[in-house]
Amino acid sequence: MRRDLSQLLCAVTGLGLGLLAPVITAGPQADAGRVVNVLFTLGFGVISLVSIIYSVLFLVVQFSASTFSPRLGLFRQEPIVWRTFALTIGVFVFCVTSGLAIGSRKDVSVLVPGAAMVLILVALGMMRTLQMKAFDSIQLGHAITAITARAHRLYDTLYTRPYVPAGTTAAAPLPPAADTGVAVRWTGPPAVLQAIDVPSLLDIARKNDFSVAFHVCPGTTLTDGTVIARVTPGGAGEEVLRAVLSTGVERTFDHDPELPFRLLADIALRALSPAVNDPATAVEALERLEGLLVRLADRDLDIGRFDDPDGRTRVSVPVPGWDRYIRTAVDDVILAAHKSPMALRGTRDLLRRLMERTPDDRRALVHERLQWVERTGGEAYPLVWTET
Numbered sequence: 491m492r493r494d495l496s497q498l499l500c501a502v503t504g505l506g507l508g509l510l511a512p513v514i515t516a517g518p519q520a521d522a523g524r525v526v527n528v529l530f531t532l533g534f535g536v537i538s539l540v541s542i543i544y545s546v547l548f549l550v551v552q553f554s555a556s557t558f559s560p561r562l563g564l565f566r567q568e569p570i571v572w573r574t575f576a577l578t579i580g581v582f583v584f585c586v587t588s589g590l591a592i593g594s595r596k597d598v599s600v601l602v603p604g605a606a607m608v609l610i611l612v613a614l615g616m617m618r619t620l621q622m623k624a625f626d627s628i629q630l631g632h633a634i635t636a637i638t639a640r641a642h643r644l645y646d647t648l649y650t651r652p653y654v655p656a657g658t659t660a661a662a663p664l665p666p667a668a669d670t671g672v673a674v675r676w677t678g679p680p681a682v683l684q685a686i687d688v689p690s691l692l693d694i695a696r697k698n699d700f701s702v703a704f705h706v707c708p709g710t711t712l713t714d715g716t717v718i719a720r721v722t723p724g725g726a727g728e729e730v731l732r733a734v735l736s737t738g739v740e741r742t743f744d745h746d747p748e749l750p751f752r753l754l755a756d757i758a759l760r761a762l763s764p765a766v767n768d769p770a771t772a773v774e775a776l777e778r779l780e781g782l783l784v785r786l787a788d789r790d791l792d793i794g795r796f797d798d799p800d801g802r803t804r805v806s807v808p809v810p811g812w813d814r815y816i817r818t819a820v821d822d823v824i825l826a827a828h829k830s831p832m833a834l835r836g837t838r839d840l841l842r843r844l845m846e847r848t849p850d851d852r853r854a855l856v857h858e859r860l861q862w863v864e865r866t867g868g869e870a871y872p873l874v875w876t877e878t
Contacts, residue, residue: 562753650789684736
């Protein structure tokens with residue numbers, strides 16, 4: 491919506507300024523015929539900028555999908571992409587409108603072509619920024635740094651409470667809908683659940699006295715017949731739930747905490763494939779995965795229950811736990827790394843350091859994988875597999 495509105499706003503602004511431009515009489519005057527020629531040349535010339543934008547966009551997206559992961563859409567989501575396109579539309583509309591509005595005038599203020607030139611220079615500056623963003627997006631370091639930076643922002647927002655070992659606190663009861671509720675199913679074409687507007691649903695549930703237990707979380711692909719949630723009898727129907735769900739064609743960073751792990755694991759797996767055979771890239775991705783796991787190791791990940799002001803759990807959403815993050819981050823990579831001493835050592839080092847920084851009752855999953863890696867490395871590479 492922001493993309494569409496920005497383009498519409500720039501087009502309307504360009505139209506308004508183009509109609510007002512000939513009315514300006516301040517400053518030196520220039521021959522109107524020459525000014526019209528300049529305006530039309532600049533207006534239609536800037537359209538080539540749009541072609542360059544989409545050409546760069548297509549090439550970068552194709553390169554990222556084939557080199558890193560088809561789920562990596564960082565460059566496509568950069569605001570500079572649609573802002574540059576919106577400004578280009580505004581400049582084009584301004585130049586053409588002001589050229590037509592000048593009409594048969596003999597003279598026109600030089601402020602009109604001057605303003606057009608300034609707008610063109612701004613558009614060129616944004617184009618240069620767009621090119622730099624495109625160049626950065628095809629570099630491994632920038633791509634994985636952008637993934638981890640977005641992950642850190644998301645985790646700092648979601649996981650604000652420190653981890654408390656199991657048994658020291660009483661678990662919150664599940665809403666009544668979890669076991670006895672009426673199933674609400676998805677109808678329609680397949681879509682990816684991108685976000686759930688929990689505050690709005692929580693307010694509706696409190697006012698109408700019902701509870702909702704979701705069976706899906708952001709990042710899940712919804713197909714026809716999929717159980718979205720269970721609702722207490724007499725509660726919300728499909729229309730109410732659809733109103734609080736945001737769906738699309740792909741996963742997004744904003745509400746999907748597992749996506750950064752999936753992307754980094756994808757990059758490592760692609761690097762370890764026989765067609766690529768680049769274990770150094772896999773190790774670099776593993777180092778970033780380690781950073782994310784360490785960041786979550788001492789945080790409370792059970793954030794899927796939402797209470798009303800009276801303390802009653804009204805909404806529950808299944809969220810990834812520590813075991814899910816471990817499996818997504820390392821399981822597939824471990825199996826793919828057994829043919830590469832470098833990648834296997836990188837996985838071993840990751841698990842060793844993670845063991846040191848993980849609470850005691852979260853170490854079992856890490857220890858199991860570390861044992862497998864130690865055993866596999868020792869059997870496959872006895873000459874190069876050292877304890878250092």
